[in-house]
Amino acid sequence: MTDLKTKSARTRTRLLTAAGRIFAEKGYQEATIAEICEQAQANIAAVNYHFGDKRNLYLEAWRHAFNDELARYPADGGVSRQASAERRLAGRIESMIRRIADAQSYSFAIVHKEMAQPTRLLADILEKEINPQRLQMFALLRECLGQNASEQQLQYCHASIMGQCFQLLRLKQMQQARPQRAYPSDLSDIDAFAAHVIDFSLAGISAIRSQNLPKRLSV
Structure with missing residues (x-):
């Protein structure tokens, strides 16, 4: 048996x-x-x-792919909860990029197909599985941006990060579809790509946070 x-x-x-x-x-x-x-x-x-x-x-x-990918690349990137908000955000971005880049990862590609050809079958499971990850990302962005940040700034920063990550997915899919064709973006160095997205995102967040600081009155 x-x-x-x-x-x-x-x-x-x-x-x-x-x-x-x-x-x-x-x-x-x-x-x-x-x-x-x-x-x-x-x-x-x-x-x-x-x-x-x-x-x-x-x-x-989809559920199997999603959980398998998180087991290999934990959502927090292995960063301690005691680390700074910026470092914890960096860990989450790196985890996402590594999940997308892995040839054995399918959950992001399935969602991408679902967005292009909606079936509505994944709506409930995406809400249950992905929304907690999304809320944690928003919480970290709020910490990094500061309490003076507007909801619009929060949404735009999240969209910017996700856009960079999904651009990697689109380039990956194009290379898989036409492996002989030369593309302007080199995806062979995922470490460098992840470092760039993290540096670019944190620099932008820092600039927005600075803009939101109360202006000091001149004496």
């Missing part, structure tokens, strides 16, 4: 991994159960047994 359970668990994991990869590449509509089963070396009956249908496989594949 134990061997059967182990075999069943391995089949489920293979299906989740294959599904994550194919959903990330093709999106929900274009991906097929047949292709997923072929890559996972499983049969359609296994999909029905473990997930019931394509919709549930899609949800569980």
Whole structure:
């Protein structure tokens, strides 16, 4: 019985991994159960047994990818809670970039496909899994910007950071689609890219914080 359970668990994991990869590449509509089963070396009956249908496989594949990526690259970047807000924010940015850059990471690409071709299937799970991460990022931005920062400044800083990170995803996808083509951005040095995004973001945040400081009256 134990061997059967182990075999069943391995089949489920293979299906989740294959599904994550194919959903990330093709999106929900274009991906097929047949292709997923072929890559996972499983049969359609296994999909029905473990997930019931394509919709549930899609949800569980995203959840599996998301949690697997966080296990490899913790959201806090391994930075201590006692560190400065700037250092903690840097850790979160670096974690995000490394998750996006990893060839075995699929959750961001699935979300990107979902944005381009909405199914609304991921709405609830994204709210449950991603929103806590988003709120923690906003809390850190508030600490870094200071209490005088406006809600608009907070939103713009968050959008700026996410835009830089998602630009990496877009470049990664273009290179995967056309590996022989030369692109202006070199993605081979992820350390350098992460350092740039962190330095650029923190410098911008510092400038905004300085602008928000009360002006001293001249004597």
